[in-house]
Amino acid sequence: MFLINLQGKESIYEQIKSQIEKFIKAGILKADDKLPSVRSLAEELGINPNTVMKAYQELEKNGYIYTLNKKGVFVSRDLNKKSEAIRRDAMNMLNTLKDEGFTKKELMNMLNDIYGEAKDVKNK
Secondary structure (H helix, E strand, O other), X not given: OOOOOOOOOOOHHHHHHHHHHHHHHOOOOOOOOEEOOHHHHHHHHOOOHHHHHHXXXXXXXXXXXXXXXXXXXXXXXXXXXXXXXXXXXXXXXXXXXXXOOOOHHHHHHHHHHHOOOOOOOOOO
């Protein structure tokens, strides 16, 4: 399930953390899905359990997962509500910008700047 690059620039715990976040956002992991235990994931990846523990602690601190003693680690239930609220806020902001006269081209160019894409969008 996880692809870890031991030679990469990003630390191993960051790779685990970002992959779990992506799996949740993509809907691969859903609310209340159980994650592998710290020990089993560490064994599977051939890494120190403290590395997995650090990733899990940060995910829990950020509200992505929760821990039930002696039961395991699970995907948070509140993420769908959080994602919906963020999407609603983004749509409100985009509508405000549109109402203020920003063109689709200008908005797309802003998105390209955010995502590091240098291409200038043609006016559509």
